[in-house]
Amino acid sequence: MPKSPRSAVLGMALLSTLATQVVFTSAGQAATPAAAGYSLAPAFGDPTLTAADCAADPSCVVAAVPRGNGLDDWSALMASIVSAAGRATSAQPSTVFLPAGVYSLTRPLRLPPNVNLRGSGMTATTLTIAAGSHANFNYSFLVRPDDTTVANSTNLVSDLAVNGNCKVGAGLTSDAVPPSVTCDHGAGDSAGGGIKTGDRWTVEHVRFTNLEYFKLWVNSTTGVRTLDNRFDNLGGSGSGAEDNIGGGGFASDTVVTGNQFDATERGNSLDFTNARGLTFTRNVVYTDPAMLTRYDRDDNGSLYLEAVTDSTITDNVFNGGxxxxxxxxxxxxxxxxxxxxxxxxxxxxxxxxxxxxxxxxxxxxxxxxxxxxxxxxxxxxxxxxxxxxxxxxxxxxxxxxxxxxxxxxxxxxxxxxxxxxxxxxxxxxxxxxxxxxxxxxxxxxxxxxxxxxxxxxxxxxxxxxxxxxxxxxxxxxxxxxxxxxxxxxxxxxxxxxxxxxxxxxxxxxxxxxxxxxxxxxxxxxxxxGTPESPVVETGVRTPGGAALTWRESTALSGVPVVGYRVYRAGVLVADLPVGSATIPGNLMSEEAATLETGLGGWTAVAKSTVSRTTGTAAPGVGASSLAITAGAAGQIGANGPMTPVTSGQTYAAVASYRAGAQATGRKARTGVVWLDASGTAISSRLFTANTATVDATDRWTTSSFTAQAPAGAAYARVISAIDSAAAGEIHLMDRIGLVAGAATEGWTDSATPTGTATYQVVAVQSTSIAGSEYSIPVGVRVG
Structure with a gap:
């Protein structure tokens, strides 16, 4: 009897049908929708063949019913396939019809060109690997081509389930029994795939379950159609890690349409390497986050196209993948x-x-x-x-x-x-x-x-x-x-x-x-052109709140760092225009660090004079700063007071700079000089090699320098250098410090919530292009 036309292209009605099976939420990853709509009932395509249909068609062979009790059905099925092959042509393919039951196979079924294999339904006819036979299916499949070639041949495999018997006796039902992690047969981890396709094969209304190799393999083929199939590990099935649909190998003109992937699946929904002309459309892919833990995977259900060109991926539903x-x-x-x-x-x-x-x-x-x-x-x-x-x-x-x-x-x-x-x-x-x-x-x-x-x-x-x-x-x-x-x-x-x-x-x-x-x-x-990221040193909960400390971000050429912003769970909670008002763990005196009550021991270097000025200061650091005036053109700067240190310990020196009203922006650099117990210098003047810290008249710019105190060091002086100053220029210096370690920035959230809190710290540059002023956020959890 003539066959019904196969639905190779689906209309919008199918998309609507599939979409109604999914309940979407937006509460986050943990709320991935469940696969409540997964169904083993066909959604579209050819009607299921019956024994009466087959009997009325001279090109159709009715296979014997399964022998049962795990007895081998391979020989009888291959005899039916050979019989059908004798009747087949490319103009009129033949069909082997499989009545309902579980067929036990000791080796793969090999289909010649133009021979179809059609069961009585996804829940009625099952092909499974016989116990003790998995070694015959190493890197092979329950159903595959016989590797002969006939021009314009076609093959259809439909209305059945392929069950690799990975977990013995599992997957024969769709019961919601948790899938197995391991297989029982011990024949290796690639024993027992589902179906390997040949040129112009159509795979329709097939359930793939309990398999330990690729479920559907499409490789080096042309014109494959996979329509309205099901992929799951229901009924306590086991699964290998291979993809549900895999292959590539320069496959062309492959259509994958209207398939459903259950939340118990394992592997990518489809992974092709080297292919063109793939159409992947109107498929529904469910995944369950619990399967990531069960299968020890970072990902599941995703679509991977590697070295694939000229293809379309349209109107699919992915949950988790x-x-x-x-x-x-x-x-x-x-x-x-x-x-x-x-x-x-x-x-x-x-x-x-x-x-x-x-x-x-x-x-x-x-x-x-x-x-x-x-x-x-x-x-x-x-x-x-x-x-x-x-x-x-x-x-x-x-x-x-x-x-x-x-x-x-x-x-x-x-x-x-x-x-x-x-x-x-x-x-x-x-x-x-x-x-x-x-x-x-x-x-x-x-x-x-x-x-x-x-x-x-x-x-x-x-x-x-x-x-x-x-x-x-x-x-x-x-x-x-x-x-x-x-x-x-x-x-x-x-x-x-x-x-x-x-x-x-x-x-x-x-x-x-x-x-x-x-x-x-x-x-x-x-x-x-954005600043480098800050580095969070610590994030701890204290009686006063959540305390964060971090090291200065390194300025890049033309990208000065002018402050930091702190976010809690994505909400801005602190804006520090030049840095934290207090340098955490500062070893210098308050007077030397902020210049609020005097010079604090600061002295001038050659070509320079220093004085305390009031009226311009770093934000949040008071009202005064150190003014360094150039007596002559060249490098100017200042020396800080002696601060006790321990040899072998790493220290960071930091200071912020601003050009005076009549000055031009110059390279402003912070450094250190080490002294012994008598106050005699035992090192040259050491400065940061970063020359991107250029001060300006409208902002404060911070420069830091980190080094290890050498043997014999008992004191350190924080020092500064402003390069290429013109005579008469004034440059300001404020928010100065020396710390053990590297963290010169800090902030405490006195209003931190109970439990774990997530913070992000970003460095800020002077705004030039909207949205380009922030470094990559660095996260820290406190709690």
Whole structure:
């Protein structure tokens, strides 16, 4: 009898059906939706074949019913397959129909071209590996091609379950029994996969469960269709760590549509390496955070496309998993992975990602270095005989649009790279909605190719990339949650690549401007030209509150550090315009540190005079400061009083500087000189080598110097130098200190809540571009 037409393309009705199975929340990662809608009932596609249908079709063979009691059914099934193969042509494939029951196999079923294998339903017909036979399935599958080739052949495997018997007798039901962590058969950790496809295979209405190798393998094929299948470890099943759908191997024209992945799954939902023309659409991927602990994994259910191009990822639902586009540079550079392919011309649109265990969507452009230290020949010819160099296929032209990303553990969308040459075409990141980013409490993290804050959208590679129409909503103030620090981050301070010419307004007017609501700092952050991070030394709870101390941030060229801000759980709780008013553990006298009551033992060096001036002082440090006046052109400065020290101990000297009203900004540097017990200098004058601390007339700039007291040292003098001063110039000095250790900044939260509190400290530069004035936040937990 003629077969019903197969639904290879789904309409919007399917998306609506699948969406109703999921109850979304936005309470954070721990609230990942449960898989209440997971069902072993077909949602679309061919109707299930019956014995009567088969009997009426001369091209169909009805297989014998299972023998039961674990007896081998392989021989009888292969006899039916051979019989059907004798009737099959590419114009009229034949079918083997499997009545209901559990078929026990001692070796893989090998399907010739144009032979279909159809059961009585996902819950009715099961193929399982016979006890004691797993060694016959090492790196193999219950169902696979017989490796013969016929032009334009097709195969259909449908309406059955493949059960690897990883956990003996498990997975025959869909009962919510916790999945097993280990397998029983002892034949190795790659014994018993589900189905390996061949060219133009369709896998439809198949349940994959209790398997210890790849559940569905699609590799070096063309035209594979996987439609409305189920992946789970229900009924106490066990599972290997391999992906649910794996492969690649330059597979082309693969369609993965309408499949459901249960919360008990293990592995990535799909992971292809080297492929093109993949369509992954309208699938629903559940994960359960409890499975991360059970399986000892950091991630589960994610979609990995490595060296994949010209594909579409649209209208899927991910709960816990996320989407990763990257190159194959991380593999051993041999065979298919000698040459590197970066993600190119991939459309990621209309997906909903909730509670992902990392960033919601990442696009990474990378390469590896050859023995001569160079990257591959960019978009050059492949030379198979060249054993020294490789080809680097650059990427780009990807479209990340109209996705909804709710409560990711880290950022929403990140596009970054390790080498500029790895990307040659601009990407588009438009119309995405990111809410409640950073649910794991992180304020920043390294990608391996640069560090990002927790942001809605981050970009650190490319020229002319389009970033517009994105909406980022933070969660500032939520307990234990930092939320997004910025809406959009363009560039990373530590990145090896720098984006240029980024387009932030849609020239066609299709998308509105980017929008950020309730983010911690602001809508934009420009990564380059920002101060280095402070380093938190301690964070302890004291009777007076939560006490934090940290070492000074190092100023960069043109990026002076002019203060610090402290956030508690993403809410600003302290703004220190030059630094903390009190230097924690300061060994210098109050008079020498603040100049409020006298000179405090400060004296002038050559070409200089010193005096105490009132009216201009560092914020929060009183009303007075030390004025250093240049008697002649050149380097000027001052020497502080002798302060007792212990030889072998590390000390940090610190001071803040401001140019006088008629002065020009100069390099202002702090240093130290060591003295013995008699007060005789036993070292030269030592200064910080950082010359980026340039003072100004409108701000205070801090300079610090850390060194170990040498043998014989009994005292230290904090000293200062202002370079290249003109005669008559006045430069001010205030907030001066010497501490044991390295922490010269501190702040105590007298209103800290009970229990554990999370703080972030950022260094601030003088504002030049909105959003570019902050360093990467450094977090510390107190409690």
């Amino acid at each position: 996320h989407i990763v586009l990257k190159s194959n540079a991380g593999y051993t550079p041999t065979g298919n992975n000698k040459n590197v392919t970066n993600p190119a011309r991939i459309v990621v649109r209309g997906n909903r990602i909730t509670g992902s265990y990392g960033a919601g969507i990442t696009v990474t452009y990378t390469d590896y270095l050859d023995a001569d230290g160079t990257t591959g020949r960019v978009d050059g010819a492949v030379d198979a005989s060249d054993t020294t160099n490789h080809t680097l296929w650059s990427g780009g032209g990807n479209v990340i649009s109209d996705n909804v990303i709710d409560s990711p553990a880290e950022s929403g969308v990140l596009v970054y790279g390790c080498y500029e040459a790895a990307k040659s075409v601009a990407d588009t990141i438009a119309g995405n909605t990111v809410s409640n980013a950073g649910t794991d409490g992180s304020s920043s993290y390294s990608t391996g190719c640069g560090t990002f804050e927790t942001v809605g959208v981050g970009l650190s590679i490319g020229k002319g990339d389009a970033v517009y129409g994105n909406v980022v909503t933070g969660a500032a103030g939520a307990p234990g949650v930092s939320g997004a620090w910025y809406g959009i981050q363009i560039g990373s301070r530590t990145a090896k690549t720098v984006p240029a010419g980024t387009v932030l307004t849609d020239p066609t007017g299709t998308y509105p401007a980017n929008r950020s609501d309730s983010v911690v700092v602001g809508p934009y952050r420009y990564g380059r």
